Amino acid sequence: MDDVDRRLISALRHDARASLSDLALLLGVSRTTVRGRIERLRRAGEIVGFTVVLRGDVARDPVRGLMMLGIEGRGTERILRQLSGMSTVRAIHTTNGRWDVIVEIGTDTLEDLDKQLAHIRRLEGIAHSETNLLLNTRKASV
Structure with missing residues (x-):
C-alpha cells in the first residue's frame, strides 16, 4: 500500500459515496486509476465493505x-x-x-x-x- 492508497482510503472514510471523478481530482490521478485501486484494495481484503451511517x-x-x-x-x-x-x-x-x-x-x-x-x-x-x-x-x- 502506497501513499496514494492511504490517501484514497482516507478520502473514502470521509465520504464513501464520493464519485470516482471527485476522488481522482482530490488525489491528482485519473478516474481509471481510482477505480483500479479501489478494486485492487477490495480484492486484497484491505477494503472489506462500505457502510451507511444513519441519523x-x-x-x-x-x-x-x-x-x-x-x-x-x-x-x-x-x-x-x-x-x-x-x-x-x-x-x-x-x-x-x-x-x-x-x-x-x-x-x-x-x-x-x-x-x-x-x-x-x-x-x-x-x-x-x-x-x-x-x-x-x-x-x-x-
Missing part, C-alpha cells in the same frame, strides 16, 4: 461514558460475562496499568447513566472505579 446511528446514546474498573481477585471472567449482558454496555476493553477493564456505556439520560454505574459498582469483585463522560466524538469506527 439514528449518530443520535444514539446522547449520554456516553467510559467506566474504568479495578477488579479484585480472580473474578474478571465472571464480571466480563455480566457486563456483556447489560444492554447499556456498548464495548468492553481489557487493558493493563491501573485499570483492568474499560467499559463504554451509552444511555438516554444522566439519570440512567448514574443507575447503570451504581449497578456495575455493586457487582461482586469490583474493587474501585472511575468514570468519565464523553463530551464529543471527533472520530469513531462505524
